[in-house]
Amino acid sequence: ANRVFNFSAGPAGLPEPVLQQAQAELLSYGDCGASIMEISHRSEPFKQILDSARNGIRTLLGFGDDFEVLLIQGGSRLQFSMIPMNLASRDQTADYIVTGAWSAKALEEAHRECNVHISWNGTDNGFDRLPGNEALIRSEDPAFAYYCSNETIHGIQFPEAPDYGAAPLVCDASSDFLSRPVDLQRHGLIYACAQKNIGPAGLTVVIIRRDLLERSSDELPGYLNFKSHSAANSMYNTPPTFAIYIMDLVCKWIINEYGGLDSLAKTNREKAELLYSVIDRHAGFYSCHAQTASRSNMNVVFRLPSDELTAAFIEQAADHSLASLAGHRSVGGIRASIYNAMPRAGVEALARFMDDFASTNG
Numbered sequence: 001a002n003r004v005f006n007f008s009a010g011p012a013g014l015p016e017p018v019l020q021q022a023q024a025e026l027l028s029y030g031d032c033g034a035s036i037m038e039i040s041h042r043s044e045p046f047k048q049i050l051d052s053a054r055n056g057i058r059t060l061l062g063f064g065d066d067f068e069v070l071l072i073q074g075g076s077r078l079q080f081s082m083i084p085m086n087l088a089s090r091d092q093t094a095d096y097i098v099t100g101a102w103s104a105k106a107l108e109e110a111h112r113e114c115n116v117h118i119s120w121n122g123t124d125n126g127f128d129r130l131p132g133n134e135a136l137i138r139s140e141d142p143a144f145a146y147y148c149s150n151e152t153i154h155g156i157q158f159p160e161a162p163d164y165g166a167a168p169l170v171c172d173a174s175s176d177f178l179s180r181p182v183d184l185q186r187h188g189l190i191y192a193c194a195q196k197n198i199g200p201a202g203l204t205v206v207i208i209r210r211d212l213l214e215r216s217s218d219e220l221p222g223y224l225n226f227k228s229h230s231a232a233n234s235m236y237n238t239p240p241t242f243a244i245y246i247m248d249l250v251c252k253w254i255i256n257e258y259g260g261l262d263s264l265a266k267t268n269r270e271k272a273e274l275l276y277s278v279i280d281r282h283a284g285f286y287s288c289h290a291q292t293a294s295r296s297n298m299n300v301v302f303r304l305p306s307d308e309l310t311a312a313f314i315e316q317a318a319d320h321s322l323a324s325l326a327g328h329r330s331v332g333g334i335r336a337s338i339y340n341a342m343p344r345a346g347v348e349a350l351a352r353f354m355d356d357f358a359s360t361n362g
């Protein structure tokens with residue numbers, strides 16, 4: 001197959017060995033005589049995949065039984081509502097750190113479920129930076145504190161989790177999940193939709209501290225209650241079996257290829273550094289959306305001097321098999337999403353192209 005280097009922000013590229021294995025097993029999984037898509041979610045082969053997938057996440061992030069891994073549908077958007085529904089009562093307050101498009105959308109949904117307090121808001125800066133701990137204005141005893149570890153659209157990433165004292169910290173890690181180690185002990189809940197870094201669309205991973213499950217009210221609709229998913233071992237209804245199967249293969253690929261998240265994180269940093277160094281070398285031609293200290297290792301967002309040059313860049317890049325580089329419509333410019341599955345060779349090819357393009361047109 002004639003595959004391109006795919007810089008799509010999501011759904012995004014998957015590791016080629018994962019796709020190859022899925023292809024090899026598509027007509028018959030093991031000796032099933034049927035695809036994993038075609039057999040019961042209560043069958044022994046699928047049960048093993050489900051356990052393996054959840055254990056893969058546990059192993060990679062290194063946490064124990066004090067956290068539960070739930071696999072839910074509805075994408076990250078459903079979590080924007082489910083989290084305040086489950087973790088706060090209507091008269092409680094939740095704190096939100098608003099750092100970009102995704103945390104702003106999460107805040108909008110939270111308004112419908114509980115009181116909200118904005119502890120920091122980057123709107124006036126065009127979401128080009130993240131707050132230091134000293135800039136956060138915390139409310140008294142919030143039900144939880146919410147942040148987005150990597151703002152996919154604006155290309156800014158928290159170097160580490162903000163310090164929020166005793167309040168359970170909730171993290172939208174949709175676009176940097178399993179890209180680096182995370183200190184889970186500082187969090188109450190971390191969630192990620194699969195389609196950026198860990199699998200196909202249709203699956204969302206929610207890692208929740210077990211004691212927080214007690215907060216969910218029995219008044220909630222069954223599907224929207226974390227407790228139902230936990231009690232049913234993430235099979236409250238038919239789970240997205242094929243997406244879970246792919247995510248399991250992705251976890252195994254990370255372990256085979258990198259051994260763990262420390263080594264993967266190092267590679268991710270080096271890949272990003274390659275692109276940022278080209279941008280800095282041609283500083284009059286390329287400009288980063290993010291301030292230096294807030295730059296994302298997953299989504300490299302930058303501008304060219306004009307819309308004409310941006311269009312030419314995208315078109316000529318495509319001729320070099322460098323695909324899906326257009327920035328989000330709300331920000332414009334270029335966005336190179338370089339998640340776990342993007343090989344170093346793809347980033348090197350883009351860096352060379354960027355160098356050449358700036359030298360020719362700058």
Ligand SMILES: *Cc1c(COP(=O)(O)O)cnc(C)c1O
Binds near residue numbers: 152174196
């Ligand atoms: C893509 C994305 C979402 C939205 O995910 P859906 O699965 O489409 O609901 C939310 N947050 C972040 C950080 C994202 O990158």
